[in-house]
Amino acid sequence: MKLTISKSANEIMQQHAIELFPDECCGFLYGHETEEVRTIELAVPVVNSKDGDKKRRFEISPLDYMKAEQCALQNNIGLLGVYHSHPQHPAIASEHDLKQAMPYFSYVILSVMDATIADIKSWKLNEENTIFLEEEISNEQ
């Protein structure tokens, strides 16, 4: 399935990733989807609640997750995924990302090199939930 990211969502993710560099940032992605296209319309930053090394790890608190689900239900919009940054690392999903990944979600990763966005990729689990497949991204202008 193709992934389209709105200009505003893209700007919010990139700004968040640069602001928090060299720490990892994270947030939720909302939008709508058809059988062919998943469209990210909104990116909402949340706190990286990971205790310890935020330069290499991120975690979203259960309460923030519950709020995200409530927001989606109340606004009739889909909670379609999560974004996070990889400071000084490529936008490639790691074993650590895979271990805790959920089905269905798009995992957008922003590679930030020296406080500059170097690459953005999106990953989604395959049907068997065993490996990540890269999603084709098209950015809305």
Place this chain on the structure above:
Amino acid sequence: MAQLIIPTPLRKYTENAATFNTDSITIEQAIEELTTEYPDVKQHLLDGSGKIRSFIKVFVGEEDIRSLAGEQTELKDSDVVSIVPAIAGGTYDLLLTTHD
């Protein structure tokens, strides 16, 4: 009747149901009722011994059941029960990916 909120990533296993109403007395019974109604969701919620998986948290309102009576936490009619997956990750050296 208590209400379970199914997290979005697991709704593909619950015929897209976002909520599940239950008269069960405990969390354990409510989860059992849910997985009986939707068997495909079971492997994502429970481990091999039938316990809630470590990366799944269950909240009654805003209370983690681990700070209550765990899976034996009793439910009241008005309770809203959230099933919350762990959302975490980060950088690492070993790459386990392929292209679509």
